[in-house]
Amino acid sequence: MGRSLKLAVIGTLAGLFSGLFGVGGGSVIVPLLVLWLGYDERAATATSLAAIVFIAGFAAATQGIYGNVHVLDAVLIGAPAIGGVLIGTWLQQRLPTRSISLLFAAVLIASAAELLLR
Amino acid sequence: MTGAIAIGLAAGVLAGLLGVGGGVLFVPGLVILLGLGQHQAEATSLLAIVPVAIVGTYTQDRYGNVQRADALLLGLLSLVGAAAGVAFANALSGAVLRDAFAVLMVLVAAQLARRALREDAGSTSDS
Numbered sequence: 001m002g003r004s005l006k007l008a009v010i011g012t013l014a015g016l017f018s019g020l021f022g023v024g025g026g027s028v029i030v031p032l033l034v035l036w037l038g039y040d041e042r043a044a045t046a047t048s049l050a051a052i053v054f055i056a057g058f059a060a061a062t063q064g065i066y067g068n069v070h071v072l073d074a075v076l077i078g079a080p081a082i083g084g085v086l087i088g089t090w091l092q093q094r095l096p097t098r099s100i101s102l103l104f105a106a107v108l109i110a111s112a113a114e115l116l117l118r
Numbered sequence: 119m120t121g122a123i124a125i126g127l128a129a130g131v132l133a134g135l136l137g138v139g140g141g142v143l144f145v146p147g148l149v150i151l152l153g154l155g156q157h158q159a160e161a162t163s164l165l166a167i168v169p170v171a172i173v174g175t176y177t178q179d180r181y182g183n184v185q186r187a188d189a190l191l192l193g194l195l196s197l198v199g200a201a202a203g204v205a206f207a208n209a210l211s212g213a214v215l216r217d218a219f220a221v222l223m224v225l226v227a228a229q230l231a232r233r234a235l236r237e238d239a240g241s242t243s244d245s
Contacts, residue, residue: 007188011195018196019203020215021222022160023141024167027229029192037188045137046183047192050175054193055200056141056167062204063161070162073152076119077126078166081140082173084130092135101136101234108227111146112220118149 006036014051019059024052121151130170140170142226145219156216160207 001009010032014025026048033044063069125147129140141163148159178184207215 004191007191008195011192012199014192015196015199015201016203016206018141018164019200019205020207021141021203021219022145022163022207023222024171025196027226033188039185043183043185046175046178046181047185047189049171049178050184050186050189051192051196052171053168053175054190055196056164056171058197059200059204060161060164060168062201063157063164063208066157066161066204066208068157068161068208069165070154070158071165073122073148073154074162074165076122077129077144077147077162078169080123080126081130081133081144081166081170084127084132085134085170085174086130088131088134088136090134091131095135097135098234098237101230104132104136104138105227105231105234108142108223108230111150112223112227114150115146115216115220115223118216 003037010036011051011055015055015059018052018055019062022059022063024048025055026052122148125151126166133170136230138226138230140167142223146223149216156212156219157208160215160219 010029013032014028017023017028018025026045029048029051030041030044033039033047034041039047060069125144129143129147132138132143133140144163144166145156145159148154148162149156154162175184179186210218
């Protein structure tokens with residue numbers, strides 16, 4: 001399969017995933033760039049982030065047509081998230097991330113249970 | 119309003135710390151803490167992801183990690199899929215979509231735990 005075709009397949013899958021679940025699609029893009037195009041993890045994550053700007057922006061605009069976007073809430077969570085990313089990146093160098101990963105996995109499972117019980 | 123700010127800050131910290139994107143945290147935060155419906159939470163999450171991804175891209179690009187041509191191609195070629203995914207989400211009921219999202223969260227949790235335990239196994243050899 002040609003390189004452009006592979007990128008088209010990855011992009012389409014990531015777009016579907018992003019539009020369906022309201023996430024960026026990085027969990028689809030990163031492993032496929034590594035497996036199919038021989039990217040290293042760092043370049044895959046960085047390139048995925050850049051693609052997500054387009055994917056999430058376009059999916060958000062499409063959701064806007066359906067009238068589902070709460071713009072004020074998006075600003076209220078998006079703006080502090082930028083500060084949060086900078087803090088998280090700084091902390092990454094200083095904290096044992098594996099125990100935090102496990103703790104966070106537990107939080108995700110508890111939240112999933114909360115959603116399922118609604 | 120403080121709830122939304124807390125969700126954003128927590129999601130950002132975890133995204134920077136663990137490399138898990140904001141969306142998987144924005145969506146449940148918006149549903150559980152702010153009471154949005156599943157469709158509204160997903161749509162709002164998508165918009166909130168944009169500025170975070172822009173800042174992240176800018177930072178990574180300064181280190182020369184972004185393959186710009188591939189990123190542009192990926193972004194442009196994803197648009198049809200993104201529109202189809204949004205249309206599909208809106209064709210589903212909120213309850214079905216919420217349950218599917220909960221399954222996605224469990225998968226992300228499993229992936230995180232597996233990665234953490236693998237790092238754990240790797241680090242015992244140096245200690």
